Each structure stands twice: as C-alpha cells, then as structure tokens.
Amino acid sequence: METVRITIIGAGVVGLAIAAELSKKYDEIILIEKHEKFGQETSSRNSEVIHSGIYYPTDSLKAKLCVEGRPLLYKYCEKNSIPCLKTGKLIVASDEFHIARLEELIEQGKQNGVADLRILGKDEIHKMEPEVNAVAALYSPDTGIVDSHSLMKNLFNEAGSSGVTFSFGSEIDQIDMDKEGYVIGIKDDDYKFRSKIVINSAGLSSDHIAGLAGIDVDTAGYRLKYCKGSYFSYAKRSPVNMLVYPVPHKDLSGLGVHATLDMGKRLRFGPDTEYVDSLDYTVDAKKRDVFYENAAEIIKGLDKGSFVPDMSGIRPKLQGPGEKTRDFVIADETAKGFPGLINLIGIESPGLTASLAIAKQSNILVKKCL
Numbered sequence: 001m002e003t004v005r006i007t008i009i010g011a012g013v014v015g016l017a018i019a020a021e022l023s024k025k026y027d028e029i030i031l032i033e034k035h036e037k038f039g040q041e042t043s044s045r046n047s048e049v050i051h052s053g054i055y056y057p058t059d060s061l062k063a064k065l066c067v068e069g070r071p072l073l074y075k076y077c078e079k080n081s082i083p084c085l086k087t088g089k090l091i092v093a094s095d096e097f098h099i100a101r102l103e104e105l106i107e108q109g110k111q112n113g114v115a116d117l118r119i120l121g122k123d124e125i126h127k128m129e130p131e132v133n134a135v136a137a138l139y140s141p142d143t144g145i146v147d148s149h150s151l152m153k154n155l156f157n158e159a160g161s162s163g164v165t166f167s168f169g170s171e172i173d174q175i176d177m178d179k180e181g182y183v184i185g186i187k188d189d190d191y192k193f194r195s196k197i198v199i200n201s202a203g204l205s206s207d208h209i210a211g212l213a214g215i216d217v218d219t220a221g222y223r224l225k226y227c228k229g230s231y232f233s234y235a236k237r238s239p240v241n242m243l244v245y246p247v248p249h250k251d252l253s254g255l256g257v258h259a260t261l262d263m264g265k266r267l268r269f270g271p272d273t274e275y276v277d278s279l280d281y282t283v284d285a286k287k288r289d290v291f292y293e294n295a296a297e298i299i300k301g302l303d304k305g306s307f308v309p310d311m312s313g314i315r316p317k318l319q320g321p322g323e324k325t326r327d328f329v330i331a332d333e334t335a336k337g338f339p340g341l342i343n344l345i346g347i348e349s350p351g352l353t354a355s356l357a358i359a360k361q362s363n364i365l366v367k368k369c370l
C-alpha cells in the first residue's frame with residue numbers, strides 16, 4: 001500500500017495554510033478535499049475581517065493565535081500582493097449603559113496583547129465617522145479586511161509549487177489506525193493509502209472525521225453545533241469607511257450584527273446567530289426588519305428598502321446556545337491513543353485571522369509526532 005508522510009483533510013483557509021507551512025519542511029504531503037475546488041465552505045462564507053484579538057479570554061488559543069496571526073497575515077498579504085486593508089474598527093456604545101462594557105473590553109484587549117486601543121468620545125467619533133450613532137466607542141486601528149479568496153489561492157499555489165499533492169472531489173470516509181499509521185479510504189473509490197500523520201482540518205465535519213479515526217466524539221467534547229450567521233447587503237453607497245460593531249454579547253455567541261466592508265467598499269450587515277440542525281445557507285428575507293433595527297442602532301440614516309438578503313455562513317461551534325464559550329481544539333491525540341492524529345475542531349472566528357498562526361501551531365505538533 002502506498003504510504004505518505006502527512007495527510008491534511010480539508011482545503012479551507014486553515015488546511016491550505018497548514019499545507020503551505022508544512023511544505024517548507026516536509027515532502028510526501030497530500031491534501032484531500034471533498035469539493036472540486038478549495039474554499040467552498042466556511043472560508044468563503046465569512047466577514048473577511050482581520051480581527052485584532054480583543055474579545056477572547058486571555059491565554060485562550062483564540063486570543064493567542066489571533067494576536068499572533070494578525071501581523072503574520074498583514075505581512076503575508078503585503079508580500080504576495082493579496083488585497084487587504086487596515087480599515088480600523090469602532091465598537092460603539094449607543095447609550096451610557098454600554099460604556100462600562102467598552103472599558104471591560106479595552107482591559108481584555110490589553111491583557112491579550114492588543115496594542116493601540118483607545119476609547120473615543122462623541123466629538124472624535126463624529127470627526128471620524130459622522131454617521132455613526134454612539135456616545136462613546138472603542139477604536140481598534142489594527143482591524144482590517146482581506147480578500148479571502150485571493151489569500152486561499154495564494155496558499156494553494158504556494159503549497160502546490162512546494163510539492164503538496166491535492167486530491168479534489170475526494171471525500172474521506174475511512175480512517176483506520178494500524179501499526180504504521182492510518183489507512184485512509186475515499187468514498188466511492190477502491191483506492192486506499194496509508195499516512196503516518198493525519199491532520200483533521202475538516203471544518204464543519206471535523207467532529208465526524210475525529211469519529212472516523214476512532215475518537216469517542218462525545219466523551220472528548222468534540223461534538224459540533226452549527227450556528228448560522230446570515231448577512232444583508234446594503235444596496236446604497238456605504239455611509240461609513242470603517243468597520244462598525246455594537247458591544248458584543250457577553251457569551252460571545254456572536255459579535256452582534258455589525259457593519260463590514262469588502263475590498264470593493266460594499267457594505268454588509270451581519271452575521272446574526274441562529275443555531276441550526278442542517279447546513280442550509282438560505283437567507284430568510286423576513287429578517288430584514290430585525291437587521292435594519294440592529295443596524296440603525298449603530299449607524300444613522302439607513303434606508304430599510306436597501307437591505308438585501310445576501311449570503312450566510314455556518315460556525316462550527318463547540319458550545320451550544322447559552323453554554324460557556326469554548327476554545328479552539330488544536331490537539332495531538334497521542335494521549336488518547338491516536339499517535340500522529342492532529343485534530344483541529346471548533347475553528348470558528350477568528351479562524352481566518354489566525355490561519356497562519358494555526359498553521360505554525362500545527363507544525364509544532366507535527367514535529368513532535370515525527
């Protein structure tokens with residue numbers, strides 16, 4: 001049976017970043033993706049925001065890898081001419097009640113190592129963004145946006161030119177551990193191969209992949225809950241030039257319906273949070289009123305008729321509704337009896353921002369396994 005050194009499952013931004021990173025050091029790497037192209041799931045259904053790393057609990061992987069990943073990403077984009085822009089971001093308190101929360105957030109951000117955050121008063125906000133409705137705001141100058149498709153294309157090309165083999169249209173449905181590694185099977189295909197190391201970067205299916213490899217998903221706490229986030233685009237010219245967010249939910253289930261821009265300066269509102277049972281990406285047009293009301297709390301003078309149902313994405317969350325926020329799982333499973341299996345589970349936001357740092361973290365785990 002053919003044996004390779006490393007198999008990466010999933011060609012989202014995380015799998016591609018891992019492939020590009022590992023290909024600098026190792027040969028015999030194969031990346032398997034069930035769709036015909038890269039980036040067909042969560043990595044192309046998100047806000048494309050380069051987060052600064054304010055929100056996440058200090059010492060969590062989310063905070064650490066976001067703060068590490070952000071400058072890596074800006075540098076990578078600059079080096080490879082990938083469109084990105086440091087727009088800056090305002091988290092706005094629309095009434096006095098929310099100001100205390102801004103102060104908590106600035107403290108959290110500082111503890112996480114996010115520099116240059118400051119609280120702005122009404123006049124300063126007005127000078128920067130006259131249409132923003134706020135009594136105070138937290139200003140994050142290092143937040144930005146990135147063209148995620150160009151980023152993935154670059155990572156794909158980099159990995160490919162360094163010798164990574166890509167197998168698209170191949171859905172993994174068998175992972176059996178044996179003495180020399182893992183025997184991997186593909187749906188509707190008799191071909192099987194062995195891999196010494198398996199990196200599970202399968203996004204919304206990463207719990208299923210862990211289960212295929214033999215992990216007891218519920219005992220390990222790896223069962224994913226799908227949390228949909230819908231967007232409405234704004235058909236008129238954007239009244240703002242930077243990203244504008246409300247104060248986030250305390251449980252961080254989402255960051256609140258916010259205003260994001262893409263590289264073409266097109267304004268979008270979202271994502272909301274809705275736990276769902278299946279992967280249905282339809283956007284419910286009936287949500288227009290709620291989206292408009294949420295958006296009008298942070299930006300003045302919006303036209304309700306210009307809110308158009310846009311796309312949605314689904315977060316692979318480890319916590320269910322109302323449950324305590326969970327961290328990314330990035331684990332070498334040797335201690336569970338699965339040497340050479342590396343699971344990446346629950347890679348929700350800020351997974352895009354953190355992608356290059358997640359790749360470096362995965363590299364450290366691979367080194368230990370080899």
Ligand SMILES: Cc1cc2nc3c(=O)[nH]c(=O)nc-3n(C[C@H](O)[C@H](O)[C@H](O)COP(=O)(O)OP(=O)(O)OC[C@H]3O[C@@H](n4cnc5c(N)ncnc54)[C@H](O)[C@@H]3O)c2cc1C
Nearest residue numbers: 010012014034043046047049172203229313350351352353
């Ligand atoms: C609504 C929303 C907004 C977000 N906004 C932001 C943001 O602004 N900034 C930010 O930093 N992050 C954001 N995120 C998070 C970010 O999008 C994700 O963390 C990131 O895209 C995860 O990438 P991934 O490669 O892990 O997963 P994916 O992109 O889902 O890739 C996983 C891949 O695995 C493949 N796969 C699955 N099962 C198999 C199998 N059996 N065999 C072969 N292949 C398989 C899938 O087809 C898929 O291509 C957001 C997420 C959502 C949902």
